[in-house]
Amino acid sequence: MARSTDWSASPVTVITPATCANLGPGFDSFGLALDLANEVVAEVVERGLQVEVEGEGAAELMLDESHLVVRAARATFDVLGGQPPGLRISCRDRVPHARGLGSSAAAIAAGVVAARALVVGGGDLMSAADALRLAASLEGHADNVAAAVLGGVTVAWMTHAGARAVRLESHVGATVLVPQEAVLTRSARSVLPSHVPHADAAHNAARAGLLVAALTGRSDLLLDATEDRLHQEQRRSLLPRSLALVDRLRSAGHAAVVSGAGPSVLVLHPEHAPPDDQEPELRAALATGWNRLPTKASPCGARVRA
Numbered sequence: 504m505a506r507s508t509d510w511s512a513s514p515v516t517v518i519t520p521a522t523c524a525n526l527g528p529g530f531d532s533f534g535l536a537l538d539l540a541n542e543v544v545a546e547v548v549e550r551g552l553q554v555e556v557e558g559e560g561a562a563e564l565m566l567d568e569s570h571l572v573v574r575a576a577r578a579t580f581d582v583l584g585g586q587p588p589g590l591r592i593s594c595r596d597r598v599p600h601a602r603g604l605g606s607s608a609a610a611i612a613a614g615v616v617a618a619r620a621l622v623v624g625g626g627d628l629m630s631a632a633d634a635l636r637l638a639a640s641l642e643g644h645a646d647n648v649a650a651a652v653l654g655g656v657t658v659a660w661m662t663h664a665g666a667r668a669v670r671l672e673s674h675v676g677a678t679v680l681v682p683q684e685a686v687l688t689r690s691a692r693s694v695l696p697s698h699v700p701h702a703d704a705a706h707n708a709a710r711a712g713l714l715v716a717a718l719t720g721r722s723d724l725l726l727d728a729t730e731d732r733l734h735q736e737q738r739r740s741l742l743p744r745s746l747a748l749v750d751r752l753r754s755a756g757h758a759a760v761v762s763g764a765g766p767s768v769l770v771l772h773p774e775h776a777p778p779d780d781q782e783p784e785l786r787a788a789l790a791t792g793w794n795r796l797p798t799k800a801s802p803c804g805a806r807v808r809a
Contacts, residue, residue, distance in 0.1 A: 510587055514546035515620040518806040519613040520654065522596040523677065524646035524763040526718075526771065527729030528710035534650030534657045535677060535769075538801035540597050541609045542808075543572055545617035549591035558596035560606070571607055575614025575641055582637060583622045583629060592617075601685035603763035607648035611638050612631030612805040616652075620807045632667070639666030647763065654804030656718050665669070673718040675725070678770040678777050679709075679762065679796040680788055681746060691764035695737050703732035722773040725758035729771060735761050742766050748793070751784045768793075775802075 520536040526553060541546040541558075547701070554573060559698040568577070572592055580586045594613075598606045615634050619625035629637075635652050639645035645659035649668035656675070659668040710730050717728035739746045745766040752759035752770060757778055770778055778785055780795065789795060 509623050510547040510623045511623060514544050515617055516808040517611040517613045517617045517805060518544045518808055519651055520801050520803060522647045523652040523769045524605065525699060526714060526762040527706040529714060530733050531644050531646050532659055533714065534646045534718035536657065536796045536801045536804060537652045537677060539597055539796060541594065541598050543617055544593040545652045546591045546622060547587040548591050550589040553591040553727055556594045556596060559598060560596060560600040571610035572614040576613040576618040578637060578641060579615045579618035585634055599681055601687055602681050603761065603767040605651060605763065607646040608642055608651040608722045612648055612651040612736040616805040616807065628709050628786055632666040635668055648664045654803045655802045671719055674774045675718055675722060675779055675800060677776045678772065678774045679798055680768040680793045681796055682766050683792050684766060686741060686764065686766045688764040691741060692740055693779060694741055695734055700735055706732050721783040725771050729758045729760050738765065748788055755784050
């Protein structure tokens, strides 16, 4: 058990971004951080556990050890040497839940970064790479958590030692359309086939390589680079409105994809050239229950606010 002098005497505030995963062909690998963010305040107290949540999903979340921020913090404390005598967690959630915008990754990244900051010298004991590996092990895949931890556009992969990721210098813009209905990630994963045709795998490998070029300077290639054959069409029965909107937007020349496991739709575009709300496809979507989030791509990952 760590001594009381090992803990920060002051609360820490952590900001963690929403994220979009996959970006079309980069299934379970590519991620993008958005400037829509959650805020978590964590503090070591004398005893017990106190959890408060306001904002998105507050009425549905459990305020106990099962909360994702708490679980991630506990796992981090274990790695760093022991649990604090007590813990207070206050969450202000702005990232919509079950919409394909990385709400679970944001919570996990917040818990890991907050716990590391509460341990005196925690930054020396746990590097950013270590934090990413732990967050990915808790999430089960690395695409969203890589972008949540590192910010910007990321490409993540698994090794025998755990998750790794690289951050790309990108200047693409992001427009996010969010429907009212929710879809759980486990439901979206359950409809994917266990095997895919070799031709489809080759197609996605080529498009994922092209996506790196499109994201890092060749935005004119975004439409071709975001073509996917591995996961989006396979989810059409679960995401009929999302895929119908993707089809309409792509037919109009926009690089639209399902965001993560859906149902939100992401449109990638040159940084300062977002699609116009008055375009017929967007106007029709906004008139039928889709909400255009006031967000954009963000270079910032999870961070302790000074």
